[in-house]
Amino acid sequence: xxxxxxxxxxxxxxxxxxxxxLAAAGFMIxxxxxxxxxxYVAPSDRLLIAGIGVGGKGESDIHEFSKGNADIAFLCDVDxxxxxxxxxxxxxxxxxxxxxxxxxxxxxxxxxxxVSTPDHNHAVQAMAxxxxxxxxxxxxxxxxxxxxxxxxxxxANKYKVVTQMGNQGSSGDGVxxxxxxxxxxxxxxxxxxxxxxxxPVWPQGIPxxxxxxxxxxxxxxxxxxxxxxxxxxxxxxxxxNWRGWWDYGTGALGDMGCHIIEPPFRVLGLGYxxxxxxxxxxxxxxxxxxxxxxxxxxxxxxxxxxxxxxxGKDIKLHWMDGGIQPTRPEELGPNEKMGDGGNGALFIGSxxxxxxxxxxxxxxxxxxxxxxxxxxxxxxxRVPEGHYVQWVNACLAGYGKKELSSPFEIAGPLTxxxxxxxxxxxxxxxxxxxxxxxxxxxxGRYIKLLWDGQNMxxxxxxxxxxxxxxxxxxxxxxxx
Numbered sequence: 001x002x003x004x005x006x007x008x009x010x011x012x013x014x015x016x017x018x019x020x021x022l023a024a025a026g027f028m029i030x031x032x033x034x035x036x037x038x039x040y041v042a043p044s045d046r047l048l049i050a051g052i053g054v055g056g057k058g059e060s061d062i063h064e065f066s067k068g069n070a071d072i073a074f075l076c077d078v079d080x081x082x083x084x085x086x087x088x089x090x091x092x093x094x095x096x097x098x099x100x101x102x103x104x105x106x107x108x109x110x111x112x113x114x115v116s117t118p119d120h121n122h123a124v125q126a127m128a129x130x131x132x133x134x135x136x137x138x139x140x141x142x143x144x145x146x147x148x149x150x151x152x153x154x155x156a157n158k159y160k161v162v163t164q165m166g167n168q169g170s171s172g173d174g175v176x177x178x179x180x181x182x183x184x185x186x187x188x189x190x191x192x193x194x195x196x197x198x199x200p201v202w203p204q205g206i207p208x209x210x211x212x213x214x215x216x217x218x219x220x221x222x223x224x225x226x227x228x229x230x231x232x233x234x235x236x237x238x239x240x241n242w243r244g245w246w247d248y249g250t251g252a253l254g255d256m257g258c259h260i261i262e263p264p265f266r267v268l269g270l271g272y273x274x275x276x277x278x279x280x281x282x283x284x285x286x287x288x289x290x291x292x293x294x295x296x297x298x299x300x301x302x303x304x305x306x307x308x309x310x311x312g313k314d315i316k317l318h319w320m321d322g323g324i325q326p327t328r329p330e331e332l333g334p335n336e337k338m339g340d341g342g343n344g345a346l347f348i349g350s351x352x353x354x355x356x357x358x359x360x361x362x363x364x365x366x367x368x369x370x371x372x373x374x375x376x377x378x379x380x381x382r383v384p385e386g387h388y389v390q391w392v393n394a395c396l397a398g399y400g401k402k403e404l405s406s407p408f409e410i411a412g413p414l415t416x417x418x419x420x421x422x423x424x425x426x427x428x429x430x431x432x433x434x435x436x437x438x439x440x441x442x443x444g445r446y447i448k449l450l451w452d453g454q455n456m457x458x459x460x461x462x463x464x465x466x467x468x469x470x471x472x473x474x475x476x477x478x479x480x
Contacts, residue, residue, distance in 0.1 A: 047395050048110040050074035050134075052099045052125050055082025056239060057139060058116030061166065062086060064388035065114065065137075069396060073110045076102045080218035082239055097220050099125055107132045112395050115139060116166070120248045121226040123148035127478055130159045135395040137388075139166040140258035141250055142408065142415040146456055147469035149419065151480050153412030160399040164391040165411035167258040169359025171387035175263045176380040177363045178347075181354055182267050184376040186365065188351030189309065193264045193317045194326035197358075198342030199252035204244035205283045205299035207291075209234040227472040244297050250422055251297030252321035256343065256358070257418035258411075261319065263345050263360040265414050268315060272453025273305040273417060278424040281322055294429040300324055303421040319421055329353055331366035416453075424449055427464040 047070040051062045054075045059082075062072050072090040076099045077083035087095055096102035112135035115125045123143045126136045130152075142165050143149040156163045169175060181187065212232040215221045221233045228247045243249035264270065281300035282292055292298075300322020307315045318326065326346060328338055331353060338344055340357030347354045353366040365371045383390050383405060394402040406414075427444035434441050443463065450460045458464040472478070 045069060045396065046071050047112055047392050048073040049112050049114055050076065050102060050106065050110045051086070051093075051114045051116070052076045052102075052129075053115060053117035053139075054086040055079060055084075056116075057166075058114070059086045059089075061114050061116050061137070061139070061388070063089065064386075065392055066090075068385070068389035068392035070112075070392045074102055074106055078220045078223040079216075079238065081216065098223055100128070103128055103132060107134070111135065112137070112162075117226075118224075118242050118248050119144045119250050119254060120228050123152060124227055124472075124476060124478055126152055127155055127480065130155045130161050130163075131479060133159060133161060135162040135391075137164045137166065137391050140411075140415075141165075141254045141418055142258075142411050143419070144250060144254075145468065145470050146416050146419045146423070148478065149412045149415040150456060151478060153408045155480070156408040156412075162391065162395045162399055162404070163408040163411070164387070164394075164404050165258065165406045165408070165415070166387075167262055167359075167406055167411070167414075168387040169259050169361070170262055170266070170405040170410075171383040171390055172360050173382055174356055174360035174363045175266055176382060178263055178267050178354060178356060178360060179380055180376050180378065181363070181365065181374070182347070182349075183379065186352060186374065186376070187347060187349030187354055189311070189313070190264075190268055190347050190349045191313070191315060192348040193268070193315065194320070194346040194348075195257070195260045195264065195318065196320040196325045196339070196344060197252055197256040197260060198323050199256050199321055200244060200297070200299070202241045202244050204251065204297045205281070205293060206244075206296055207293050208245075208295050209236075211235075225473070227470075227476045229473055245295060246297060246426065247295070249297070250419065251301075251425070253301070253303065253319060253418055253421050253425070256321070257319065257421070258414065259358050260343055260345055261317070261418060262406075262414060263356055264317065264347060265417065266410070267347070268307075268309065270307045270315070270317075270417065271413065273307050273317075273420055273451055274453075275448050275450050276303065276305045276420050276424040277448045278303040278421065278428060280425055280428050292429050294426075294431075298322075298425060298428075301421075301425050303424055305417065305420060329355075329366055332368070336368060420451060423458070423464055423467040426467045427458075427461065430463050 049065055049070050049072050051058055054077045066072055072093050075086055075093045076096040078097055113129035114137045115122055116139040122138055126138045129136050213235045215233045243255055279302050280298040283299055302324055303319040305317045309315050339355055343358040345356050356363045365374055394404050430444040431440040431442055449458050449464055452459050456468050
């Protein structure tokens with residue numbers, strides 16, 4: 001941002017007295033907008049950040065921000081146990097449990113917000129911050145459902161704030177190397193992509209625990225639930241196993257897709273898919289019966305989405321989780337790892353193949369011996385400062401002044417693509433009583449769902465559209 005010029009004479013004297021009074025009051029660092037409105041660079045040139053969700057990944061996020069020209073001014077978490085390390089690390093930061101109270105009381109005292117809470121609350125927290133003109137960094141996946149992703153993408157442009165999603169691999173060298181190989185035509189036109197993960201590493205495909213437990217005194221359970229339907233607290237859901245339940249999480253695809261699908265999404269310039277289909281694994285309830293539990297994400301899944309390339313030809317993207325992997329390419333040696341072992345992405349083109357691990361790391365041409373001997377010109381700038389400091393620097397510069405790796409204009413459509421896979425997975429479990437005989441029919445299974453990306457609508461199976469936009473619990477709203 002350009003620093004505002006002080007007026008001569010009395011104006012300079014007034015500014016001097018004003019800044020002196022602030023210093024005398026003990027304010028070492030003042031939010032940038034306080035001294036001169038938006039666009040003003042504070043004398044300290046430091047970004048003041050409020051963290052929402054500051055335990056676990058949130059703790060590591062704000063620690064990374066603090067390595068740049070940023071100070072952690074406020075901490076907010078519904079669970080004091082999870083927040084304890086951050087409170088100790090940043091003793092000058094004021095602590096809140098309710099992000100709404102913090103935004104209401106303190107919004108004039110910070111510049112940006114980091115959101116690292118369970119998936120179901122990302123959108124409402126990020127939107128509230130953006131509507132106050134705050135820059136936002138939101139952990140992956142950006143949102144819990146497709147509609148939320150579209151709304152946050154539009155809001156970033158509307159409110160002119162700097163945004164970044166927490167898929168740090170998008171700032172890595174690996175994805176840029178893949179782009180340079182592809183742009184150089186080394187593997188030709190890609191027609192098929194495989195993405196896979198060994199996640200979940202938390203329980204999925206199980207019935208809900210009906211045993212009510214006592215809520216820990218440090219946890220505000222109602223605030224933790226946020227937008228989700230009210231349910232009694234159960235053991236072992238917090239802080240991690242919520243990922244396997246649709247009310248709160250987005251399963252293995254939501255957790256890892258932003259890291260593994262991001263490289264092909266960026267390299268190939270993918271937009272909205274045109275269709276999606278899937279198959280899912282089930283569990284054995286007893287010796288003779290397999291079970292499906294619609295409240296819980298399945299133990300494994302295989303999702304196939306179709307995209308159009310710039311020439312109008314199909315690209316098939318396969319997602320596999322729960323340990324399912326594609327067949328090893330013939331060019332890969334029998335003892336060589338595919339991807340990074342448990343996770344990876346494989347690009348199959350008309351002239352060749354390439355692959356990478358999670359976050360786009362360790363990019364390889366196939367056979368791998370070609371990687372060291374193939375040289376292409378570096379055409380894409382690297383991000384030596386890293387994903388976190390890149391966002392801090394962009395916030396300090398101001399909206400539209402610096403390039404980011406995963407702003408919402410990129411992260412939003414990527415998240416929508418990932419959540420399209422979940423829409424198909426959830427449609428698989430829609431059941432209707434049979435018109436004749438006993439039991440249920442599953443009309444969403446074994447069909448291809450046709451997607452109108454512009455209008456966010458499945459056009460050939462209307463029941464699936466309930467998963468585009470969920471209903472919030474009473475008292476909660478996205479505010480749009």
